Amino acid sequence: MKYIFSFLILISLVSCDKSVSESMIEPYAPAKVDETAGSWKTFILTNSTEVVVPALNSDAAYKKEVDSLKSIEVTASQKAAVLYWGAGSVLRWNEIARELAARYNIPPAANAEGVYPVPNAADPLADPKFPFANPPYTARALAYLSVAQYDALVSAWKYKYQYNRPAPSVLDASIKPLLPVSTLPAYPSEDAVVAQASYVILLAMFPGEGPFLAAKLAEAKNVPLWAKTNVNSDVIAGVNLGAAVAAKVMSRAKTDGMSASNNQAIVPDMIAHAKSLGFTTVWASQELPARPPMLPNYGAVKTWNFDRTTLESIRPAIPYLPGSEAFNKDLAELQTINKTQTREQAAIANYWADGPGSYTPPGHWHRYACEAGIEAKYSEVRMARMLAYVGTALMDAGVACWETKYFYYSPRPQQFDLKTSVGLPNFPSYTSGHSTFSFAAAAVLADFFPDRANTFMANAQQASDSRVYGLIHFRVDCTMGGKHGKAIGDYAVQKANADGAN
């Protein structure tokens, strides 16, 4: 009897499905094809025809290309690739970027001499790997990705309606595409445009991922043919357009000041400045051995949606000085949480932690943005536009927050005998990066999706609170960071409202 019992248990064990399921995103036809997107204002391109897409070849040649699709038989794995990429090229490349950010978001280990080696872009896979995709790095990578996708797609839309080539299945009804086909003209292929532009940006941001990115690119370029939604000349034109636009976007990236963002030589002056403001205790690394502060000069990186004068004018006011009554009140709040943190507070702190090994808070908000765009059945160009404003707002938030952090160089709660349930970031406290990032992104998303504005703002508030619950920020860091973030997001909203898309 007992053998039968054991056997039954074994069977039930084996049949237990352990695979983790993620929510599937189905390919969809966009709610609107956005015929006029070719006239939307771009970020880097001066206009949508700055890069030339060559004229169509003859109708007869196109007919021949369309006919050649008929002989394409897709395998099961090719069909899976079609369904994967069919959910949206902009979405998928954004996801790939977030995955890379997570993989590279680990602080370097100290070497035997107690020194933290700096990642080397020329030797990206050595230990420590380049880049350390921390929140400022990831915010910037995602911003350039989204801007390149957007500018390239605006240009693609311009040429699509200029040349007006019908999709293969529109020209020849015997072609049965594997993905929904809208009235969008086919030339150049928007999927190829996005693929090539994304590849160029991501290879620059993650230079050790050449083979991985090349494999993604090769698959993404084949999908329009496997799906029978484009012919080869659509793909080639798209690749060329995407590459040319991405090169222009990269020329801004190379000169935006990022290469000087880890300039540690300026730190002594920053500390002296903070002391001159009245800080008796300034920030000090709590790691052993002490780690140099993260990207002290990121605050000097070029912003997207406002200029330097504005950045300085909206910098949050000086926080409560250590020892003051208001400071002691914030400290007391943390001391209480340190003793009596509830499970719900811990859960909120963990949900928003987005620490090492994660896609960081900017990645979290890009994910929210993608999910909202899909729910609204955005076209590729509208999705890229929304992500470009969210992405640039997040990068602006990072730059302005880092400028603030190093302007005040204020101490972390852990310098006052507090623990943390999420892990302690290695840079000054005021203002909270999470609060600034989250309110900036939420302000943009609230404008794009007014029906969900309250949800996005509530999410931002929770992300902000999470840093108090996790004990790594004083309340004032979060409230002032949140206000700063909202103001930063509003600059992106102003720009979006004047780009001709609404």
Next chain:
Amino acid sequence: MPHDAIYMNKKLACGALVYGTSSWTTYWENGLKRDNPNLGRLTTQSATAMIAYGITRDINVMAMVPYVKTDASQGNLMGQQGLQDASVFVKTKTKAYHGITAHGVVGFSIPVTNYVPDFMPMSIGLGAKTMVIRGMLSYALPKHLYVNSSIAYQARSQVKADRDAYLAGSKLYQTDQVAVPDAFDAAFRIGYLKKDNQIEFFTEHFSCTKGDDIRRNDMPFLTNDMTMTTVGIYGKYQPKAFGVNARVAYVTDGQNVGQSTSISIGVLYQFKIK
């Protein structure tokens, strides 16, 4: 114990309260043995209440639940504490072949509190429900000596993490459901048992069936392929109803785990249930 060849007589019960402390200063980050000054010594203390009961001489049930507390001696990570996982085991035996006794053990465990599973290494447990099936052979040698070897399969459920995205290997999962890998363990024991007094030397090997490795300088995670080999000594002295036991164990080799030294002492009390 679920892993030994000792049975309570029918209607006889043994309750125990066991205090344990386990700590490490070095750990294996993937295969790299290292320390971490931002953790110092990671100590896990536990107080476990357990009971064993003889349904018959050949079928015993056991139940236990530990209260666990973690603490790092350096750095700023907050220690965690709480009731961890309650487990129940049924153990049965039959004479097999030439004096060899075969045993089968089935066990289940389930978290009894909503502790944080994904704040490793400070978390008090993995948060998974588990089912264990153990096969064991024991053999009595002359002069009260015995040998005992066992092998077990541990099926472990998915866990709901607090976060809703995580890396496993190089893939980013966008869900809060985390697959904790199943595991095997195998053990060999040799000891002396006279009446209720016992001393035993053992070695155990634990290994996950799959999983990923801790990335360079990253924290451990629920999906890790943990492996460890342990050696230890166990003793029990029970002259009458009251008794004591003690166990010392040391991890000699591993991957994605701490090199822990564990010590536990317990008080035992045997009683009849009518």
